[in-house]
Amino acid sequence: MxxxxxxxxxxxxxxxxxxxxxxxxxxxxxxxxxxxxxxxxxxxxxxxxxxxxxxxxxxxxxxxxxxxxxxxxxxxxxxxxxxxxxxxxxxxxxxxxxxxxxxxxxxxxxxxxxxxxxSLPTGLGGDVPGPPGTVLFMTSNGTGLGHLTRQLAIGEAGERYHGICPVFITMSKAYGLVRARGWPCEYLVARPHSANSLEEWNTHLADELRGILRYHRPSTVVYDGNILPSGLFKLINQRHDVGLVWVRRGMWPAGAGLNIAKTQRYCDLLLEPSDLAEAADTGVTMQRRDEMPPPQRFEQVPPVTIIGPETMLDRREAREALGIDPDGQSILISLGQGSEHDLIQTIDVVSKSLDKFPEVKAYLGVPPTAAWSPNYWPNLTALEHFPLAQYFRAFDTVITAAGYNTMHELAAARVPGIYIPRDIAKGDRQEQRAAEFARLGFGRCVLMKDLGDISEAIGESLAAQSKAAPIPNGPSVGPAETGAARAARLIALVASKYATRQGAQ
Amino acid sequence: MIDREKRRTEQFKRIAQEDKNTIEKLRRRLRQAELAAEQGGLALEQTFRELKLLQGGSGAHATITNATAITPRRIVQNRLAGEKPDSRREQRYFLDAKPAQPLTPLRGHWNMSRVSEFSKIVAVCFFGAEEVNLTEVILAIAVTHPSVRPIFFLQSENNQDFGTYGHTFEYLPAFYDPRNTKASARWRRYITEKYSYLLVKWGVEEIWHFGASDTPIFDL
Missing domain, CATH: 3.40.50.720 (NAD(P)-binding Rossmann-like Domain)
Structure with missing residues (x-):
């Protein structure tokens, strides 16, 4: 109790x-x-x-x-x-x-x-005591789709298992993905898309969010992003009837997030989707995550992915869907988003290195918000689908950046990866994650400076494709016990408490 | 590495050439209308008609609203006139927001050096304008009005062009739930208020409408 x-x-x-x-x-x-x-x-x-x-x-x-x-x-x-x-x-x-x-x-x-x-009724702990009501799942913009994808995973699990009514508020231009999956979604302009200071932007964010809260009347706001905007937490600070949850993955670089201990105190719950590379994590989130004043608390859940191993297509189904020869070899290049210049250059190099493997059918994953055209690489077949992980098992190797979501989806699919960590994300130590995943036997790490030698890694990966190790929470975990479902349950507990409070007024 | 650089340069040249070709096509269609547009005002509407940027949509049209004549608050008041709120709680969503200084949209890549902090902020709205070629509109504005700083309002998920050309946009869905395309009265009030708030938020001086509606609310 x-x-x-x-x-x-x-x-x-x-x-x-x-x-x-x-x-x-x-x-x-x-x-x-x-x-x-x-x-x-x-x-x-x-x-x-x-x-x-x-x-x-x-x-x-x-x-x-x-x-x-x-x-x-x-x-x-x-x-x-x-x-x-x-x-x-x-x-x-x-x-x-x-x-x-x-x-x-x-x-x-x-x-x-x-x-x-x-005599006091307590809301947290045990089964979710009452309907959690509407929960706003809010995300920052981010470099790729990581924040939005995690929130979608948690929101959808929350609706399925705990009766949450999810509404999404995102700073990502990929809001269309959310609406295409049938969820209400609104868009907020991220700070880098205005020519203003952070302070000015936060003032307007608070104004806009106030109106959004009035319309949607959520019991809780769940934010996924590296920096909790002051426009959000100062607004929630004035409200006794709305909870605040911060979903924050680890692997922050040294020197980043020095203020998080202060801002996390505004949250009812700090949720961390665990990272299989946690052993290599020396960032500030590891040091500060237990510094939550009770009853506010920190909880870690298993890796959060939008698609689990049980819902991914198997190799035969995925190859059939994509029209890939069942006995041939195939590779997917899925480098996500980021600086257009770096990305085009990287795809260029990888694409050229595949010339050494004429028998391999190569695909290029095109993110929904890509500002570049796949037509520039005629030797690669474009693959536009969300979530791309559904088809991962069709491939013998996936060449990817070292972002949280793709890495964990690949590990869940048990498909070997070739990780090209990128230093574009200031809040993510991709190099350490890639090195740790390689150490654990999930794939190979090729640094940007060694990109010229990637054909060697491709050859090795294709030869040793069957040796990928299973992830710790493996396919035996039921859908209601995934990281997303467990995160959703914890959020529902917070939301239920505030929904009860709103109902009493 | 030299080979890679060369290929990359060729790719960027190709992108630039595609843009140039689009503009050349626009210029050919512009003829006299382009000159008229540079004088500003309502000539712009004629320009866009000449450009045939709105193709196919039977109700599609381009209009220009001078935001100094019809202030954003007035738009909302007009819109809400005669509509009774469901309860006191629902009376206001954004109307009491008091933004100190408006935010400033990005300058855009095309005219970066020509747009200053004093440039006119224009809201370019695509309400009910599914068939508009966004690339053409963005480039047409860049060519004919190089010194304005546009903020785009759209109801579509198709927004890649704004990222490509370095512009800011706002998204105002016509209906709340994508599974139910009938907007409720509450949503209509909310999104209308939000539209007016966003005009204030960006300090919009003039509104250019493309499409079948001059508000984000219309029946599909």
Whole structure:
């Protein structure tokens, strides 16, 4: 059973000797509750900090609404109600109908607090307690389709298994993919597509999101992107009836994301899709992911992919669909998106190296938002499909960049890859991921500087195609236990709590 | 490596040549209308008619709305006149937004050096304009109005051209749910308000409409 989350306001008059606090402390030490404290005096913060299962905020670092959002109940232990800050919190608590127990009730009956805690309805943990309602799945633009694809995977699993009504809000130009799969989707202009500063852009983002929230009335916003925009988290910070979840993969480069510990505190839940290359991850997300003040929490789920091994076409079906000779050899080049100049140059080199393998039928994966034409490489057959992973098993080798999604889809398909890590993505250590996948036996890594030697790797990969190792959570995992489904369940738990709160108003 | 560079250069030359060919075709069709268009104002409408950019659609037309005459707020007020909101909660989505400074759309690759921070911001809208050749419109605007900074509004998933030519666009779907192409009254109100908000967000001074509708809402 989940522990109830109790709020505590510790202002000037607060004393550790207060009977109400001592009763609360007893429950805290017994592990029966999680406490979220709001302090004014720094001395209070240092004294209270020693308690386990307790998170503390100073009044200038959190709004009243935000402080109250995860609470199941509020304990008023002393004369705090006389102070302006406490009055603001109490008024907000009354507006949102948070159960409150006062000093007098605890003084009259020493068991009152325990009974109060037992009577509280708690939302998190166990089965999803109620309908999670509408959830906004929002993504940044990103270099490729990674953020959007993960959100689609989670949103679709959420609708299928947990009754989430997904609506997508994306900064990716590939919004058409979402609508083509039958989901409502709106588009937001990403910062690099305006000629303005980040601050100016964030101001407008908050305005636009406010209108979007009013229309869709979501219980929770789930954001997938490397940087949580301040326009988003500051807006949600003012709302007690909307949850915020951050889906954030690892493998960040050194020096990136130094502020994430601060921004992640605005989230109810921090979700990390695990990376098979995690052993090579030394980025900031690894160091900071456990720094969530309870009851806010960090959860890691298995790799999130839009298509699992059980729904991919098998080799025969995929080859039949693409018209590939069942006994011949075939290769797919799927380098995704990114800098057009680099991409064209890379495809050029790879395409030319395939001249040494005239018997191999070569395909070129064309992303839905590609700004280049596949006609420039007449020796390659264009393959436009989403998700491309559905056809991976048709190929003996897939030459790909080292982005999270394609790498994990390839591993799930058990098709050997030749990874060409690209340094285009500032928030992704593709080189380390590619090296680790190669070390684990999923494929081969060819660095950009060694691209001239790729024909060697192609020859080796074609010769040893059957040696790819299975991924740890393998095909035996049922569809409801995939990374996407588990992420969706955790999101549904958060959303359900806020949906209940909205319904009570 | 030299060979690769040469091939890449050839590819880019080919892309540039394709654009030049399109513009040459446009120029031939422009004739006198192009000269008139450079004088600005309503001549632009005639220009685009001469260009035959709108082919096939029976209701398709090009119009120009001077946003200083019809402000974005007025558009919404007119649109909402006579429509009663379902509840107080639904009265406003974007109307109380108070953007401090408008954002600025990208200059576009074609006229990058000619577009300044003082350039006129023009909303180029493709509402109900499925058959418009976007490449031709983008290039025609670049040729005839090199100093405007366009922000494109579309309802289509086809947006690659805007990326290719370095322009900013907004997407306003005509209906909420792709599985149900009938827009509800609530969605109509929402998207109309959003359109007006976006005009303010980008500081639009003039609106050029291509297509069958001058609003993002119409019955399919």
């Amino acid at each position: 989940p522990k109830p989350v109790i709020g505590l306001i510790a202002l000037h008059e607060f004393s550790l000797e207060d009977p109400g606090f001592q009763a609360l402390e007893a429950l805290l030490l017994a592990g029966a509750v999680t406490v979220r404290g709001l302090v004014l005096r720094r001395g209070n913060k240092s004294a209270l900090r020693e308690q386990p299962n307790m998170s503390l905020f100073e009044v200038d670092e959190i709004s009243a609404e935000r402080f109250l959002r995860p609470l199941d109940g509020l304990v008023v232990t002393d004369k705090t109600t006389l102070q302006a800050t406490a009055s603001a919190v109490l008024n907000a608590a009354l507006r949102r109908k948070t159960p409150i127990i006062g000093r007098q009730a605890m003084a009259d009956d020493p068991a009152a607090l325990e009974m109060f805690v037992k």
